[in-house]
Amino acid sequence: MQHQITFLDTRGGSVRFSCRTEQAISRAAEEAGVLIRIACDNGGCGACQAEMQSGAIRYLAPISEKQRRDRRSGELRYELLCRAVPTEDTTFLIRRPWRRINRQPMSNLLAQLQN
Amino acid sequence: MALTRFGYASLQVMDVDAAARHYVDIVGLRETDRVDGKVYLQAKDNQDHHCIILNPSDSAGLESIGFKVNDPADLDNAAAAAEAAGANVTRIAANEIAGQGEGVQITLPSTHLLTLYYHADKIGYACGMENPDPVGSTETGGKVNHLDHCLISAENPAEVTEFLVKVLDFGQSERAMDPGGNMMISFLFCGNTMHDLALGPGPNGHLHHLAFMVDDRGDVVRGVDLLKEKGVPTFDYGLSRHGIGGVQTVYFHDPSGNRNEFFSGAYVTPGIPDRVPPITWTMDHLTRGAFYYENAVPETFFDETT
Structure with a gap:
């Protein structure tokens, strides 16, 4: 089963792709040629922080609660896309700009094989 | 002290x-x-x-x-x-x-x-304390000798450096300065090699990485192979060399996202700490200081801490 994921940036840009229900959103984004910032890939460092605007997620494994909070106010603000999977169609405001890569057919095949 | x-x-x-x-x-x-x-x-x-x-x-x-x-x-x-x-x-x-x-x-x-x-209970070396083999087990994990240093983040690295040097007698081996003369990164030592505690820019109270020392470049390479074989998330670069310290390095993450490093080759810093002047890196050379081969620093290197 798949859900539609929409990324919004702060300048009005958007991108849409599909994500399987057992797949981390960061992986689905990568398959679609949308590269967001990932560092630890383990739910701890906060590189992949995003604000959920609509929809719902669950987590594949524990994530660091302090990285879900705004550093100044302490309020719950972010989800961590490296361990989040969608449970319905979901829209995120992405904190840091993503990069698009245009994949050639061979690269698309390789990306599918590797994810 | x-x-x-x-x-x-x-x-x-x-x-x-x-x-x-x-x-x-x-x-x-x-x-x-x-x-x-x-x-x-x-x-x-x-x-x-x-x-x-x-x-x-x-x-x-x-x-x-x-x-x-x-x-x-x-x-x-x-x-x-x-x-x-x-x-x-x-x-x-x-x-x-x-x-x-x-x-x-x-x-x-x-x-x-x-x-x-001052006191720690003694458990002995892994090789045992009597008639040991010179080489430990060749089968388990990275060939780590000891926990060597950590890099922690601070909103004001200069203030923390001053405290550690003046109050606790740390020495400074290397530092990176921005064009305004503010200290951005600071490498401090209290033992025999060039860093025991380092400070970088970032949120107060956070950890940038913990570094584990291995014998040589060969063991860093073996470490990279181990990380890849076991599917451990590594930092953007695999094996690299820091210009600062000149050490061979690879970064990876524990399952909670805390950053680790395998490294080798830290130079020794004998002498009285405040009589050994530090090396200074300017911002226009910092990419080379951070990653000598790539001459580039990914945004995630300093921004992401735990």
């Missing part, structure tokens, strides 16, 4: 068992104790009870860092000097931290907790 070595890092992890497996199977440490849900681990070439403490938590990060002192009287001296400098100081009773004698806990200007202690 004399601090002799970086003794341990007490880490916060979201899954203690997963973290323990990582620090044993990947890093190559020995699990030495489990007390009250905390796991204690030590590297092969250190006789003390622990160099890592894993604390169950809802977040990743650093609970405290521990440094050993040369003499029990240094604890009182350090406490008095830190209090005189305006720092918050608390006492830790013997065995309040398992396997460890009484200590003094100082809150740094960056809010990090620094624990000084």
Whole structure:
């Protein structure tokens, strides 16, 4: 089963792709040629922080609660896309700009094989 | 007063068992104790009870860092000097931290907790204490000799550096300065090599990485192979060399996202700390200082801390 994921940036840009229900959103984004910032890939460092605007997620494994909070106010603000999977169609405001890569057919095949 | 070595890092992890497996199977440490849900681990070439403490938590990060002192009287001296400098100081009773004698806990200007202690229970070297083989097990984990240093983040690295140098007698081996003359990165030592504690820009109280020392470049390469084989998330670059310190390096992450490093080749820093002038890096050369081969620093390198 798949859900539609929409990324919004702060300048009005958007991108849409599909994500399987057992797949981390960061992986689905990568398959679609949308590269967001990932560092630890383990739910701890906060590189992949995003604000959920609509929809719902669950987590594949524990994530660091302090990285879900705004550093100044302490309020719950972010989800961590490296361990989040969608449970319905979901829209995120992405904190840091993503990069698009245009994949050639061979690269698309390789990306599918590797994810 | 004399601090002799970086003794341990007490880490916060979201899954203690997963973290323990990582620090044993990947890093190559020995699990030495489990007390009250905390796991204690030590590297092969250190006789003390622990160099890592894993604390169950809802977040990743650093609970405290521990440094050993040369003499029990240094604890009182350090406490008095830190209090005189305006720092918050608390006492830790013997065995309040398992396997460890009484200590003094100082809150740094960056809010990090620094624990000084003299006594650690002895567990011996991994090779044993009588008629040992010169080479340890060739089968388990990274070929880590010891926990060597950590890089912590601070909103004002210069302020923390001043405290550590003036109050606790650290020396500075290298530093990076921005065009305005502000210290951005600071490498400090109390032992025999160029960094025991380093400071970088970022949120107060956060951990950038913990570094584990291996013998040589060959062991760093073997470390990269191990990480790749086991599917451990590495940093953008695999094997690289830092211009700063000149060390061979690879970064990776524990299962809670705390950053680790395998590295080799830190140069020695003998002499009286404040009489050995530091190397200075300017911002226009910092990409080369950070990653010598790539001459580039990914945004994630300094921005992401736990």
